[in-house]
Amino acid sequence: MIESWRWFGEFDSIPLSDVAQTGARGIVTALHGIPYGEVWPQDAIVARKALVTEAGFDWVVVESLPIHERIKRGDGDLSQFFANYRQSMANLAAEGITTICYNFMPLLDWTRTDLAAPVAGGATCLRFEAVRMAAFEVHMLGRRAAEDDYPDDILAKAAAWFQAADDADRAALLAAIMAGMPGAFDRYDVDGLKAALAAYDGIGREALRANYQRFLNEVVPTAEELGVRLCVHPDDPPRDILGLPRIVSNGDDLEWVLKAYDSPANGITLCSGSLGANPANDVPVIAGKVAHRIHFAHLRNVRKDPDGMNRLKSPS
Numbered sequence: 001m002i003e004s005w006r007w008f009g010e011f012d013s014i015p016l017s018d019v020a021q022t023g024a025r026g027i028v029t030a031l032h033g034i035p036y037g038e039v040w041p042q043d044a045i046v047a048r049k050a051l052v053t054e055a056g057f058d059w060v061v062v063e064s065l066p067i068h069e070r071i072k073r074g075d076g077d078l079s080q081f082f083a084n085y086r087q088s089m090a091n092l093a094a095e096g097i098t099t100i101c102y103n104f105m106p107l108l109d110w111t112r113t114d115l116a117a118p119v120a121g122g123a124t125c126l127r128f129e130a131v132r133m134a135a136f137e138v139h140m141l142g143r144r145a146a147e148d149d150y151p152d153d154i155l156a157k158a159a160a161w162f163q164a165a166d167d168a169d170r171a172a173l174l175a176a177i178m179a180g181m182p183g184a185f186d187r188y189d190v191d192g193l194k195a196a197l198a199a200y201d202g203i204g205r206e207a208l209r210a211n212y213q214r215f216l217n218e219v220v221p222t223a224e225e226l227g228v229r230l231c232v233h234p235d236d237p238p239r240d241i242l243g244l245p246r247i248v249s250n251g252d253d254l255e256w257v258l259k260a261y262d263s264p265a266n267g268i269t270l271c272s273g274s275l276g277a278n279p280a281n282d283v284p285v286i287a288g289k290v291a292h293r294i295h296f297a298h299l300r301n302v303r304k305d306p307d308g309m310n311r312l313k314s315p316s
Helices: 016-022 042-056 067-074 079-094 128-142 150-163 167-178 190-198 207-224 251-260 271-275 281-295
Strands: 005-006 027-029 058-063 098-100 114-118 122-125 229-232 268-272 294-298
Touching: 005 058, 005 207, 027 042, 042 058, 042 079, 067 079, 067 207, 079 207, 098 294, 114 167, 128 150, 128 167, 128 190, 167 229, 207 229, 207 251, 207 268, 229 294, 251 281, 268 281, 271 281, 271 294, 281 294
Parallel strands: 005 027, 027 058, 058 098, 098 229, 229 268, 268 294
Antiparallel strands: 114 122
16 A cells, blocks of 8 residues: 555645655645646646656555546536547546546535644644534525524524524525535535525436546546556545535445446545545445455545534435
């Protein structure tokens, strides 16, 4: 196993010279400044690789090569988006970068309600809390049917939090929820998020799976030709968010992904933190079942609090 550090390039406050002190041997990075759906140019890949190499590392994994939202929605003529994705894979492979992580989470990437929750010893961590997520969905976003996703006690606490919160508290919550996609993208305000969610109206679990199947059919053959290993990242957290279905949340989902296109080029990012956030997921058992296709791993721990994942109703 190559111990590696995720680095966000020009968006990262930590220089590679500091990363070198951690003992990491590899760098996991991406061209976060390129809008989703556009080709990653060869010269930009060469430049990023040179930065990593000159600092004494190997660029070992891309995280992530994003999938445009229109592909996830199955929206209109997608031929150019698929062609661009295949070309980006080819440009990466030409520079010897052949492990590509991606995700199929609709609209939002990883989702948190707090980016600096205090922990023992004065440190901070990321946190997903059901109470604040319910406060956001019910009282700030006004999403219809959101109340059906939360137990009554969580809804009561969410209402109390919202009433006690000031404008700065609410702005911080919105910023935390919007923080999941680093790089050059549009961070939504509440009205913008409502509009973006409306574009997914009528897209349920099976429709999203069909769109994912189409993506795999379009790109895995090219990955095979290039010697590229694609590895999907599990949903984070592993449950429906904002009424949107999530389809890479448990062991059954991961097995579906591997069967959807049976190829060594179609693999898994094993994220113990994402999967482990749901107490129903037995991560060692899941890992054993998909071990032959694990191309990349995030080995991080999580703590499950009473107002966290296990207090939310199960996705439908």
